[in-house]
Amino acid sequence: METGVERIYREESGRILATLIRLLGSFDLAEEVMQEAFTTALERWPKQGIPANPRAWMVSTAHHKAIDLLRRRSRFESKREELQQIAELEQQLSGADEIMLRHDAVGALSDDRLRLIFTCCHPALQLEAQVALTLRTLCGLSTEEIARAFLVPLPTMAQRLVRAKHKIRDAQIPYRVPPAQELGARIEAVLLVVYLVFNEGYSASSGDAAIRRELCAEAIRMGRLVCDLLPGQQESRALLALMLLHDSRRATRVDSEGELVLLEDQDRRRWDREEIREGFSVVQSALRAGAAGTYALQAAIAAVHAEADHAQATDWKQIVRLYEALLRIQPSPVVELNHAAAVAMAHGPAEGLRLLDRLEGKADLCEYYLLPAARGDLLRRMQQWSEAALAYRRAVALANNEATRSFLSRRLAEMEQHG
Amino acid sequence: MQYLLLIYGNEEAVGKMSKAEVDGILQEYGEFTKSIAQSGHYRGGNELADTSTATTLKMRDKKRLVTDGPFAETKEQLGGYYLVEAKDLDEAIALAARIPSARWGSIEVRPIVPHDMP
Numbered sequence A: 001m002e003t004g005v006e007r008i009y010r011e012e013s014g015r016i017l018a019t020l021i022r023l024l025g026s027f028d029l030a031e032e033v034m035q036e037a038f039t040t041a042l043e044r045w046p047k048q049g050i051p052a053n054p055r056a057w058m059v060s061t062a063h064h065k066a067i068d069l070l071r072r073r074s075r076f077e078s079k080r081e082e083l084q085q086i087a088e089l090e091q092q093l094s095g096a097d098e099i100m101l102r103h104d105a106v107g108a109l110s111d112d113r114l115r116l117i118f119t120c121c122h123p124a125l126q127l128e129a130q131v132a133l134t135l136r137t138l139c140g141l142s143t144e145e146i147a148r149a150f151l152v153p154l155p156t157m158a159q160r161l162v163r164a165k166h167k168i169r170d171a172q173i174p175y176r177v178p179p180a181q182e183l184g185a186r187i188e189a190v191l192l193v194v195y196l197v198f199n200e201g202y203s204a205s206s207g208d209a210a211i212r213r214e215l216c217a218e219a220i221r222m223g224r225l226v227c228d229l230l231p232g233q234q235e236s237r238a239l240l241a242l243m244l245l246h247d248s249r250r251a252t253r254v255d256s257e258g259e260l261v262l263l264e265d266q267d268r269r270r271w272d273r274e275e276i277r278e279g280f281s282v283v284q285s286a287l288r289a290g291a292a293g294t295y296a297l298q299a300a301i302a303a304v305h306a307e308a309d310h311a312q313a314t315d316w317k318q319i320v321r322l323y324e325a326l327l328r329i330q331p332s333p334v335v336e337l338n339h340a341a342a343v344a345m346a347h348g349p350a351e352g353l354r355l356l357d358r359l360e361g362k363a364d365l366c367e368y369y370l371l372p373a374a375r376g377d378l379l380r381r382m383q384q385w386s387e388a389a390l391a392y393r394r395a396v397a398l399a400n401n402e403a404t405r406s407f408l409s410r411r412l413a414e415m416e417q418h419g
Numbered sequence B: 001m002q003y004l005l006l007i008y009g010n011e012e013a014v015g016k017m018s019k020a021e022v023d024g025i026l027q028e029y030g031e032f033t034k035s036i037a038q039s040g041h042y043r044g045g046n047e048l049a050d051t052s053t054a055t056t057l058k059m060r061d062k063k064r065l066v067t068d069g070p071f072a073e074t075k076e077q078l079g080g081y082y083l084v085e086a087k088d089l090d091e092a093i094a095l096a097a098r099i100p101s102a103r104w105g106s107i108e109v110r111p112i113v114p115h116d117m118p
Helices: A004-024 A027-048 A054-077 A080-093 A096-106 A108-120 A127-138 A143-149 A154-170 A180-202 A209-229 A234-247 A273-288 A294-307 A316-329 A333-347 A349-359 A370-381 A385-398 A402-418 B011-015 B019-038 B089-097
Strands: B055-060 B063-068 B107-109
Touching: A004 A027, A004 A054, A004 A108, A004 A127, A027 A054, A027 A154, A054 A080, A108 A127, A108 A180, A108 A209, A127 A143, A127 A154, A127 A180, A127 A209, A143 A154, A143 A209, A180 A209, A180 A234, A209 A234, A234 A273, A234 A294, A273 A294, A294 A316, A316 A333, A333 A349, A333 A370, A349 A370, A370 A385, A370 A402, A385 A402, B055 B089, B063 B089, B089 B107
Parallel strands: none
Antiparallel strands: B055 B063, B055 B107
């Protein structure tokens, strides 16, 4: 059974760390003393009971530990700055418990997490480092879990985190919510990190299923947090809706053998109705409020799919229109490919093939399995078996992960049987 | 006539030095700085923090493109510098964004390592 300490850790460690980073001005020190405070809680709480405000207790205990730690260090190194920092921390601490409780009441502690999001997702950090630091500090994942999720050796991931924290310290990346004139661009950066975390969990490329589920859950949680803390940002709400609608299909995307299942073949009765309902209502209100960015359009596409009880009932004409809008604001070969596939469904495979022909030879897609796979699919629908087999053979050769390769190989075998 | 003396070196090699070696170099720098101050040549100088703390900024279509790391383009050359006081990296980036060349070139933002200079 989960102990009180474990529950507090899971639910509150992100907030506690965020507050400690603000109070102590250092990621490393905050992480170190938070761990110590939790260790103390493990010793004391079973005997003395859980304090009335566990989060306030954690923050003030960790705060005391920080002072002790700095004192011990300053004895060895007698650094002027450390002594000054101790004095500041001690002053903060007088009445800190009271401040904590008052902050709780007005919700100012949420601001700490918001500050932390903007620091972790600062564009002066490498994108990979932004993602890792966000998962480490805001979501409380261990370095090892993050390394496993991104298929990176543990020392590489640890180094990436250390380097990011040093840059924050040495270049003085601020710990605050950006001013209004910069907010738009900075929120974009935050949403990109959240979306990357979600996609890493959602894409069926490889890796541990439990961790992938965890990444999706964390991304959705962060998406909610950004929506709650910065209300009125419609693109944030659109991203939340997009993640919910995609996540609703999670259980049906691979079969019991771990093979990919295409959208049209998924068992829609097993889609998560609760996520669909919420995703729907969030995307509708975001669109009504004027959201028209890439997340909003992708969420709208996902909503049209979710609306159809079975694949044949999909409103493909509506999906074509949404892809056209997406192409106008974010033209990319992958969006063109999806557009062509939607056109094929709405107006017949020959129309889709015509669009695919125009994509042939585009540098970005040359080494990518998606184009021959899409071509194979349309030729299959047109019952041109030998040509379809040719396309699938190329797609198999270019496939970049086991699940995809296995799916394409099955299709190839079907074509060869027909031919 | 004034001249800017730019100091290049291998950060990695410096990082591997012992504390005694680094202290020795710092002392040598202190003596050199003092000597050119006494001879009336000194106008200013600073140690830059490692390139791992650097941020590069470009302005394109009125949008800021901020990236981690030092300026790494070989087709563009160092053309000038500003030394500014800013409360944090965001303020420094905001100042850099107003430098005219940011619109066609790049601005590298590097923290200064605090030392007592003459």
